[in-house]
Amino acid sequence: MEHPALCVAAMLLTAAALTVAHAAPRRAETRQAPRQSAQEILAASPAADWRALDPENTLVMELATGQVLIELAPRFAPAHVANIRALARGGFWDGLAILRVQDNFVTQWGDPDGEDAAKARPLPAGASARLPAEFSVPIDRIGKSAGFTKLPDVDGWAPRTGFAEGFPVAADPKAGKAWLAHCYGMVGAGRGDAVDSSNGSELYVVIGQAPRGLDLNITVVGRVLKGMELLSALPRGTAAMGFYDKPEQRTGIQRVRLLADVPAEERPALQVLKTDSATWAQLLDARRYRSGWFVHSPGHIEICSASVPTRAAP
Amino acid sequence: MEHPALCVAAMLLTAAALTVAHAAPRRAETRQAPRQSAQEILAASPAADWRALDPENTLVMELATGQVLIELAPRFAPAHVANIRALARGGFWDGLAILRVQDNFVTQWGDPDGEDAAKARPLPAGASARLPAEFSVPIDRIGKSAGFTKLPDVDGWAPRTGFAEGFPVAADPKAGKAWLAHCYGMVGAGRGDAVDSSNGSELYVVIGQAPRGLDLNITVVGRVLKGMELLSALPRGTAAMGFYDKPEQRTGIQRVRLLADVPAEERPALQVLKTDSATWAQLLDARRYRSGWFVHSPGHIEICSASVPTRAAP
Numbered sequence A, B: 001m002e003h004p005a006l007c008v009a010a011m012l013l014t015a016a017a018l019t020v021a022h023a024a025p026r027r028a029e030t031r032q033a034p035r036q037s038a039q040e041i042l043a044a045s046p047a048a049d050w051r052a053l054d055p056e057n058t059l060v061m062e063l064a065t066g067q068v069l070i071e072l073a074p075r076f077a078p079a080h081v082a083n084i085r086a087l088a089r090g091g092f093w094d095g096l097a098i099l100r101v102q103d104n105f106v107t108q109w110g111d112p113d114g115e116d117a118a119k120a121r122p123l124p125a126g127a128s129a130r131l132p133a134e135f136s137v138p139i140d141r142i143g144k145s146a147g148f149t150k151l152p153d154v155d156g157w158a159p160r161t162g163f164a165e166g167f168p169v170a171a172d173p174k175a176g177k178a179w180l181a182h183c184y185g186m187v188g189a190g191r192g193d194a195v196d197s198s199n200g201s202e203l204y205v206v207i208g209q210a211p212r213g214l215d216l217n218i219t220v221v222g223r224v225l226k227g228m229e230l231l232s233a234l235p236r237g238t239a240a241m242g243f244y245d246k247p248e249q250r251t252g253i254q255r256v257r258l259l260a261d262v263p264a265e266e267r268p269a270l271q272v273l274k275t276d277s278a279t280w281a282q283l284l285d286a287r288r289y290r291s292g293w294f295v296h297s298p299g300h301i302e303i304c305s306a307s308v309p310t311r312a313a314p
Helices: A004-013 A038-043 A078-089 A228-232 A278-288 B004-013 B038-043 B078-089 B228-232 B278-288
Strands: A050-052 A058-063 A066-072 A097-101 A106-110 A160-164 A167-172 A177-180 A186-189 A203-206 A219-226 A255-258 A270-273 A310-312 B050-052 B058-063 B066-072 B097-101 B106-110 B160-164 B167-172 B177-180 B186-189 B203-206 B219-226 B255-258 B270-273 B310-312
Touching (some): A038 A278, A066 A078, A066 A228, A078 A219, A078 A255, A219 A270, B066 B078, B066 B228, B078 B219, B219 B270, B270 B278
Antiparallel strands (some): A058 A255, A066 A219, A097 A106, A106 A203, A160 A167, A167 A177, A186 A203, A270 A310, B050 B270, B058 B066, B058 B255, B066 B219, B097 B106, B106 B203, B160 B167, B167 B177, B186 B203, B186 B219, B270 B310
16 A cells, blocks of 8 residues: 555645646746755755854753754844843843743743842843833845845735845835845744834744734844754643643743854754755745645745745755 | 743734734735734634534544544545545554654654555455545535635735635636645655545644645645644654654554544534634734734735634533
């Protein structure tokens, strides 16, 4: 008996050869897709299409189960990223916990006593308690220097979408704004009712369908590059909104450091694919135009359809 | 110190009062949103907006951690649903296992020995080994009798989207087709390379960003109504494509029955909101037009943005 399992799996990895485009109203073109699979495209990618991690923009979170790497986005949230650096350097998260896991929404971590002024952990020197909202940036900030690459595909949430510096980005040229999109694996800074009430000490990561309705409502600070499954596969909290009922259900955070503060010989040698590279464009096309196992090619992707690949430095 | 956690959480549940619509190009209208929160809308919903489970169209999967309820979709996959009924009635899945959990993709279950003809569990009497592909149905099947309600929101994957009988549905009027969409929690039937190679014995559920590129490529058979977190929070498999390396890593399936075969007094008394009800339309509007904690209202939703609610029968 054929094993459906392998083949269901294979779809994500299937070579995309010549495909008849989807007869959707907004995409009339017929187009040849790359004749290579995602693995073949990655295997053939030139070294110049990859970049190293920036040690000042990478958080290393240590759980008992392993290491989570988070790339920060100073171009989009400069004040929050500066504060997060100060929090990490001050050991703010060491010994704190993952407090909340809400299915199909977010995993969130910070100070379990954050609401109790008497017990809350003080912020370290150099960290601010409140920051300005960084829900969007002027659109010229995703110009040439950011290597913004626009997707041709329609997006219901924003007039323009694409990628910049490894992040999914949405923009509204008429309003002159650009912002990071809430895709799977994106990390944001929890806030109170006031727009300037976040400081980066309480962070969340998206673990389900992209909650794009949050875009422009909260400051997004980065993306999980590695260890996502350590945050997404945690037991869901059973109290309201996915908070854990009991302290012992929480997952402890052993330590969070900036990669720059990890001894050089202990640093994970990870590389990230450049999103203004030909390799990334080919990978997106391989998802847009499918063949092989696929009998229907969507002729479409969205910014949350694909995560930017990482690899161990060769 | 304010606790960002509660407020990040509150967004999903925030009352949507008067909102200025998003200035997105495709939605110029300004519109008043319902002045009620999702909870208030649900609390005020008339009994007639809810329906009971159909015992012939509901699967009850028992794991050591609890019960998963799956609603089947005979309107969209009649042959697969009939086969799944025969498989359940023949005890096919009893003692089998969850074989694969791939982060941000699917959890999949079936016969671990399915690929080994000598060891594979034989299909029970009345179940077919191969079924015709049921990737779409004629569009007239989502006519009046199905209570199809169209979303006004643009969707990049299909020219028309909406809900029918509790399921997210996409359609292409020009091609005369309608199909179930791969949203979070939707259940499909794994297949091999041949389009008619699925039989419903190997099933998967979406546990991440909606892989809409699978639409029209595989038969979707239903939706998880309850117990989703028992499938989404499992450890990710570390072998290729999220399969488990070792048999002991798998999660055992104790038993799968049709609800009709569960003694009446043991049946979970769950109700599902009707998707052609005013309550469902109000809930969608409360997500489209936000206020309160939100400073930006997206003016948009998509079929995978919201799951159809269930409740314990009052």
